[in-house]
Amino acid sequence: MSHFNKVANEWDSEGKTKMMQKLASETLKKLALSSKVDMMDFGCGTGLFGLEFIEYAKSLKGIDVSAGMLEVFDRKTDQQTEISSLKLDLEANELEDTFDLIVSSMAFHHLNTPLQVLLKLKKALRAGGKIAIVDLNEEDGSFHPDNEGMGVKHFGFSQAELSLWANKAGLSIEHSFINNIAKNGKEYKQFLAIYS
Numbered sequence: 001m002s003h004f005n006k007v008a009n010e011w012d013s014e015g016k017t018k019m020m021q022k023l024a025s026e027t028l029k030k031l032a033l034s035s036k037v038d039m040m041d042f043g044c045g046t047g048l049f050g051l052e053f054i055e056y057a058k059s060l061k062g063i064d065v066s067a068g069m070l071e072v073f074d075r076k077t078d079q080q081t082e083i084s085s086l087k088l089d090l091e092a093n094e095l096e097d098t099f100d101l102i103v104s105s106m107a108f109h110h111l112n113t114p115l116q117v118l119l120k121l122k123k124a125l126r127a128g129g130k131i132a133i134v135d136l137n138e139e140d141g142s143f144h145p146d147n148e149g150m151g152v153k154h155f156g157f158s159q160a161e162l163s164l165w166a167n168k169a170g171l172s173i174e175h176s177f178i179n180n181i182a183k184n185g186k187e188y189k190q191f192l193a194i195y196s
Ligand SMILES: C[S@@+](CC[C@H](N)C(=O)[O-])C[C@H]1O[C@@H](n2cnc3c(N)ncnc32)[C@H](O)[C@@H]1O
Pocket: 004, 020, 042, 043, 044, 045, 046, 047, 048, 049, 063, 064, 065, 066, 069, 088, 089, 090, 091, 092, 104, 105, 106, 107, 110, 111
């Protein structure tokens, strides 16, 4: 069983909930949406990040490879017809729908080939659409207590790497740091990269 299936029912701690609320609020400030959008949350997990956007969504689709995380997502959203979920490993599959806005929080460091996934997200973007990725800035591998067991494939991402992806994908990028996490006597930064 994957790490995320095991931890799904305990995922929504107070600390994580607060962090995701802050990250979503900073992302919404930068996006400055002027009308409601059809949006997708890639690597949505239990929805802690993506569901914060619901006020701005005509529709929201949560996509994740973990059935356990999606069960929690579905329990939270089963009365809301504008919200749906899809179990999909985006590294192995293609997306069929298109969206005005794609968001993703703390999922990219779990991908083997993040640039390939960004290219798939770009294909799923409607004209004028945006992709907002939140993740860890490059770190020394000490952020997660068990990198291998937790499926961590990258120790965050540098601004240079995120800009290189933009170049390769033919997208522009707006990069900012939107949160600091103090842990193990160290400071870790979380970035927001908006690709358009
Ligand atoms: C650290 S969790 C973040 C969950 C949520 N976005 C949040 O911020 O609370 C990373 C999520 O990415 C999902 N994920 C990892 N690789 C994936 C892939 N290839 N396709 C779809 N989802 C993936 C995991 O199953 C997990 O739910």
